[in-house]
Amino acid sequence: MSPRQKVLIVDDEPDIRELLEITLGRMKLDTFSARNLGEAQALLGRETFDLCLTDMRLPDGTGLELVQHIQQRYPQVPVAMITAYGSLETAINALKAGAFDFLTKPVDLTRLRELVTSALRLPAPGGASTAIDRRLLGESLPMRNLRKQIDKLARSQAPVYISGESGSGKELVARLIHEQGPRAGRPFIPVNCGAIPSELMESEFFGHRKGSFSGAIEDNPGLFQAAHGGTLFLDEVADLPLAMQVKLLRAIQEKAVRAVGGQQETVVDVRILCATHKDLDAEVSAERFRQDLYYRLNVIELRVPPLRERRDDIETLASHVLKRLAAGTGHPAAKLHPQALEALKSYRFPGNVRELENMLERAHTLCENKQIEAGDLRLAEGNCAAEAGVPDLTRIDNLEDYLENVERKLILQALEETRWNRTAAAQRLNLSFRSMRYRLKKLGLD
Template identity: 60%
Template sequence: MTETIPRVLVVDDEADLRELLVITLGRMKLDATAAGSLSQARQLLDERAFDLCLTDMNLGDGTGLDLLRHAMKCAPDMPIAVITAYGSMETATEAMKFGAYDFIAKPVALDRLRQLIEDGLGISRAQLGESGQEQSLIGESAAMRQLKEQIRKLARSQAPIYISGESGSGKERVARLIHSLGPRNDKAFVAVNCGAIPSELMESEFFGHRKGSFTGAVEDRKGLFREADGGTLFLDEVADLPLHMQVKLLRAIQEKTVRPVGESRESPVNLRILCATHRDLAEEMSAGRFRQDLYYRLNVIEAHVPPLRERREDIPALVEHVLERLGDAWETRAPLISADALSTLAGYPFPGNVRELENILERAMTLCDGARIEPRHLHLPSASDGPADTAAGSARHPQLPLEEYLQEIEKNEILKALDATHWNRTAAAKKLGMTFRSLRYRLKKLELDQDDESE
């Protein structure tokens, strides 16, 4: 059985460049067909199927955007890359918003062209629409169905994507899903929290360094960009980057090269950039804390992750999923949740979103005294946010983060049980209505475990 040769459509009104592209594709063992105008390209697309299309933006009788619009109707699964005039980032950005997966600037560099073609053919082979991996996002609300559909479309593109949403809503999960559904899914997914890196170490962390280039550089370091080469780099909390680092990041993204600290030469990188922050990036830009040029480079396409309070109908499915996962992790049978407890959760605003729901269920599973979680096990804050009696015996201080407050409640309940049983863990676990294994897990997480294993 002979292997099918991929078919590529080349559209350019410049004969010399058209010929160069056809020759390059031929050397790559690809079947290239050329069109010198928009009308000719439309006719070819209507007559036959192609695995990939390369089109110039200026076509004499139209533009590359006109071709993109036509292709969306007659060949929606065909990846399209555009060729733009050098430095025309606005045009390239507009093309990617219309559905192009990537772009290349004139004069065309052959190594960059080959990479562009390989990326496009990788999209064709990925069969994105049939993977079903988007089901790893729990929920069938209208907002989640819309997000899942958007993710399927975004996965085929190589455009930078800005993932917006509140803290705890699942932005990194969305980023990982975009990566796993795309043509780079067999390469690395590298996630970094920009707010967790000291300012003086950022350049080294992102771009790497040579041994001896500064005090403490005891060995060579590749850096995050080169670690993600071929794959995806996810910049979480990108709004926390200082301005001097934003300049360096912009150059690395535009030039697709990095220069490690202490190196004289730049290294090429081929990766996809995804970023996220819980802040309003447009507001940060208006306030002068985020560079305008970097904002428009990163925010080619925005994917918004809705807060949990806007998709309350997904809470039952999320509760079931989280409890099953916790049961597997603790090697115990997950408890059921009563209708009253589920109703209580459905009425709670969840300022911490899905992450807070996970913490609430983890605590409830620890504290429930049987096989069923009841409202009293949830320990939700009072809706009025005023002083209230809690298991911890005190109201939450306004400056104390909610997660720390709820963790303190759980810690106090466990300590009470341990004190009552003279730190006999088996007896304490029985008193708390959990397995010994579950209690040991909680003690380790809350840093209450001691060297002695008295039971």
Template identity: 60%
Template sequence: MSAPCVLIVDDEPDIRELVEITLARMGLRTDAAATLAEARERLARRQFDVCITDMRLPDGNGISLITEIQQRTPHTPVAVITAYGNAEAAVESLKAGAFDFVSKPVDVAVLRKLVDTALKLRGPRHDRDMATEVLLGEHESIRQLRLLIERLARSQAPVHITGESGTGKELVARLIHERGPRAGNPFVAVNCGAVPNELMESEFFGHLKGSFTGAHRDKAGLFQAAEGGTLFLDEVAELPMHMQVKLLRALQERRVRPVGAEAEIPVNVRVISATHRDLAALVQAGHFRQDLFYRLDVIAVRTPPLRERPGDIPLLARHLLERIAARAGIAIAPTLDRAALEELQRYPFPGNVRELENILERAMTLCDGRSIRAVDLQLRMPATIGGSAGDLKRQKEDLERQAIREALQKTRYNKTRAAQLLGMSFRSLRYRIKKLGLDQE
């Protein structure tokens, strides 16, 4: 097989030469163009494995080239060279479908990693069915979500996942990672609401021995732990303002400075974030930085709540019961009788798929071992389904109060464990307890 070939499009001879020399040392073949017209002529003659283009060209811009290549050969990754500090251009290129970007002056080490990752996308992947988990469901929203995951896996663009607690945001992030070129490298997940404020900088960026009291040895941070892979920032809305500033810099510069270090170190990490809260509303309220939101929310993904797809409940319930049985060492999982299944499909599931799993786990301990009846589910249904918006809000709050009470009782009022059980951060649980008046009980 011949070496992969990369098309370089830039009107600056020095940059073209730097990129060509770097790629030649990687054993790659190159072809170069100084204008959009020349690039089109090269693309008409042959197919390239990767394209690297400047954002600004004498007769057009890199966005046009991204669009044309996506239409002609959608599996060809396109990376964009942007001016230093021009975050808007970088985000615009990623939204247009660019694989990734590199800033001027071009860092050779960053360029090599970018091209190496891009080359892993060539041709069909044969290990896509080796993902440890799957996104189950036949509802149209889930079908579309699976297609979107496949597209996002071929990009390095930051992804922001929104959705209620328990809808599978981390599963979506993990699937994007597992089906992309970073699959062989770490997937590191962190709940931003669970990290104490005073330890946040050390947890994210690492620290050197002696940099503060208790720092008895050097420690790598989450960015370093995810090197070459994906860092999943769950409940990113919980980040305090001082960490939002530091995270923004890490995303822009692709470098981090460990606590106590004098120099920054480069990191090659794809960031995927998630929250059940409305980040745009938090930006408007002044609680979340607009520039960080702009960098995180390049591509938005929504995980649908379970109540929007009741037809998927039989499939999900069967899968979850088999998983629970396997964990418990039970050879044959019990089945749901008709009445139990109908009751599940009527239930609004404020805790979504995670709540469904908890309900089934409890039902397995109460059933006769072969079949789960409606009474085994112990569901507390709302008094009425219809009603005004105010009635619906009160019903939802009542369900939420009951779910929090049960989680607190189950964990003997350990709020940290109760928050984990409910799929929310400790801060969010504390806020909901106060708002729903549970602290007065």
């Protein structure tokens, strides 16, 4: 028979302590109570705990001080903060300090039980590292730091804003945070915010009831309901129109959504991760993104480094891609000629890992004798120019052809990033749909 798990309860109000003790006792958990910061620190020194629940205001200090104390000395113990209703800034500060999650008073017992169950499922610190190492390749310093941050963030329920350039692997990072945390067995729902037509956004996010609009022939749950208990990953969140940003903010604050045409709100338990290749600070300054939503989403920022900042990983990544391309063919993987590898290492990679994968797939098809030469990579046109940020004029024979080629590359990149949604790609390039359609036809991409 395995020993019962132990929970430390820290609150100066006897009624709150008794409520938490009774509720957790019914969950077959052993509880220890402290009335203040000093008692809590003393208990932590004598006992080994699996979870700590602490009030924010304590007679001799704050719950934030306790979070910091536990983070420094007992990092394996998750801490949940209990705050007064409406003390959002306090809760966010606790999450930034390392708290697992927070509850507001009066305590909702259903929410409390969900939080406790989730916290007790957490792996030990560092326990997810092996799985992350297998999925997130590279031994450069930026990647080692990124893996450590993912491991730490997987032990929290804080909203995370994943910043980084297109193609750098933001969705993979979001998946790893989800898969290494307590929500791993629940849904991970990724959504490209730029690929949903604005008139359908509310229905897509919150669902709709039968007959609520033309074409609504049956009840349909939204993305929030689909992600209940798990993680909702909002990719390209900067593309959300302002009207939808207001509704998203309310759903996050209230932890509840109302379907289009519905009368009742549905409670949802969802962790929000988001990403964009745009500069969200600049979007807020330009008043294209709401500041209040920005603060709710950007509790913790995690930057994914571009490929040019980790050139030492290119060989490892290339070897992995080539092995994957060869898998199932019955033939050995193609090899990179040393000159081809050097060419890759000196290239700027504006499209990051995604561009490297596409480049190697093309070279793998074109190469002879399973040897990829530098010429197979077709890097000559942009190699030096990419680093300098300006075109190499000595290589431009025909300006019209050069500009057409640049236009084609940008349009293809936008289409790939929006999963070939032409409307979303046009919005990303700041083109009207009519102009986009004309360019696709002109370039032979329609």
